[in-house]
Amino acid sequence: MSWLVTGGAGYIGSHVVRALSESGLTPVVLDDLSSGVASFVPEGVAFVQGSILDRDLVERTLREHAVAGVIHVAGFKYAGVSVQRPLHTYAQNVEGTRVILEAMAAAGVANIVFSSSAAVFGTPDVPLVVEDTEKRPASPYGESKLIGEWLLRDQAVATAGSDTPLVHTSLRYFNVVGSADPTVYDVSPHNLFPIVFEKLLAGETPRINGDDYATPDGTNVRDYVHVGDIALAHVAAAQRMIAGEPIEPAYNLGSGDGLSVRQIMDAMARVTGIDFTPEVGPRRPGDPDRIVATGELAARDLDWKMRHTVDEMVRSGWEARRNAG
Ligand SMILES: NC(=O)c1ccc[n+]([C@@H]2O[C@H](COP(=O)([O-])OP(=O)(O)OC[C@H]3O[C@@H](n4cnc5c(N)ncnc54)[C@H](O)[C@@H]3O)[C@@H](O)[C@H]2O)c1
Numbered sequence: 001m002s003w004l005v006t007g008g009a010g011y012i013g014s015h016v017v018r019a020l021s022e023s024g025l026t027p028v029v030l031d032d033l034s035s036g037v038a039s040f041v042p043e044g045v046a047f048v049q050g051s052i053l054d055r056d057l058v059e060r061t062l063r064e065h066a067v068a069g070v071i072h073v074a075g076f077k078y079a080g081v082s083v084q085r086p087l088h089t090y091a092q093n094v095e096g097t098r099v100i101l102e103a104m105a106a107a108g109v110a111n112i113v114f115s116s117s118a119a120v121f122g123t124p125d126v127p128l129v130v131e132d133t134e135k136r137p138a139s140p141y142g143e144s145k146l147i148g149e150w151l152l153r154d155q156a157v158a159t160a161g162s163d164t165p166l167v168h169t170s171l172r173y174f175n176v177v178g179s180a181d182p183t184v185y186d187v188s189p190h191n192l193f194p195i196v197f198e199k200l201l202a203g204e205t206p207r208i209n210g211d212d213y214a215t216p217d218g219t220n221v222r223d224y225v226h227v228g229d230i231a232l233a234h235v236a237a238a239q240r241m242i243a244g245e246p247i248e249p250a251y252n253l254g255s256g257d258g259l260s261v262r263q264i265m266d267a268m269a270r271v272t273g274i275d276f277t278p279e280v281g282p283r284r285p286g287d288p289d290r291i292v293a294t295g296e297l298a299a300r301d302l303d304w305k306m307r308h309t310v311d312e313m314v315r316s317g318w319e320a321r322r323n324a325g
Helices: 012-021 057-066 079-084 086-107 141-161 191-199 227-242 261-272 297-304 310-323
Strands: 001-006 026-031 046-049 067-072 111-117 167-173 175-177 208-209 225-226 248-255 279-281
Touching: 001 012, 012 026, 012 067, 012 175, 012 227, 012 248, 012 261, 026 057, 026 086, 057 067, 057 079, 057 086, 079 086, 079 141, 086 111, 111 141, 111 227, 111 248, 141 167, 167 227, 175 191, 175 227, 191 261, 191 310, 208 261, 208 310, 225 227, 225 310, 227 297
Parallel strands: 001 026, 001 067, 026 046, 067 111, 111 167, 167 248, 175 225, 208 279
Antiparallel strands: none
16 A cells, blocks of 8 residues: 655655555655655655645656555755745745645545644743643744644545545654664754764864753753654554544654753763763754653554664764765
8 A cells, every 4th residue: 555755755754664664555755855865765665756836746646656645744844944934934834735635635545644843832831742732833834834734624624524534643743863774864954963963073062052041951951752763653643544543633742751952962972982062152042941742642542652762862863874974
């Protein structure tokens, strides 16, 4: 059974592709390589190079591969940049999702798993975020992901009672790190792990942006999860849909336990064997003290659990990045 993975040449999407294959499903990748890497798509997997904004291409791909469901990972993920490029962000994340849903309706494809984000919550003022925590996105990126969730919800209402009522879920990722394949790594220039890796490879000292936050060691606390665990949750969601089991409109893929930037830096030094003391710079505007979510709902329905320690997250990410040269 074929499942389309949009953005399947990206960091998370290519992990989802591998997890689908291992589960016995057949992934098909649609990716325009705007931030993806062609070599991240495993050999033997059907790869269509093109944009999710190309409605005819999406519909043709769904039909030609007899796709049973879509894992819609493609998107523009740079929250900070989205403030300067709102129109681009909305085109990719909102119009892109609308086009996918339109092509699915035309081709009679009823299942979709959507890559959403912790950014839909903005700066939550609760110690542990749950699915119903108030949504107050603080960037065009967060807004675009929340609108994506609404598009799925509204299309499900509109197609209820039709031959192909939309079955959907949105998986909200927090800080996705590590690697489950030594050839795939996060190429983002804006995320903590790749930034630290690049600094260490260049022989430079990584920096902490502010150590006067209201957290135990003064540095930001975030919810770090391993990309391999994230990928498995998508397979579980797809299998739930195939089995016709009920599925929630959204799941927070959180660990229930945060790690501070300083704790991550300590793990980086421990795992890489590079002895460094991070520099401390000023705060970045808009960085909340702490964002941590429970993953209880996902644990109940999607076999979600943390299968990796922080050192494993660092080690796997570091090795994959070093393999890239
Ligand atoms: N990395 C994280 O920590 C994180 C956290 C929350 C949410 N997300 C979301 O998860 C998804 C994947 O993130 P990632 O870290 O793998 O990023 P990524 O940039 O590595 O992957 C995105 C992929 O989508 C492709 N793409 C972008 N626009 C496209 C288009 N118009 N048509 C076809 N393909 C297109 C890119 O080429 C790339 O391969 C994104 O939607 C992102 O917003 C990521």
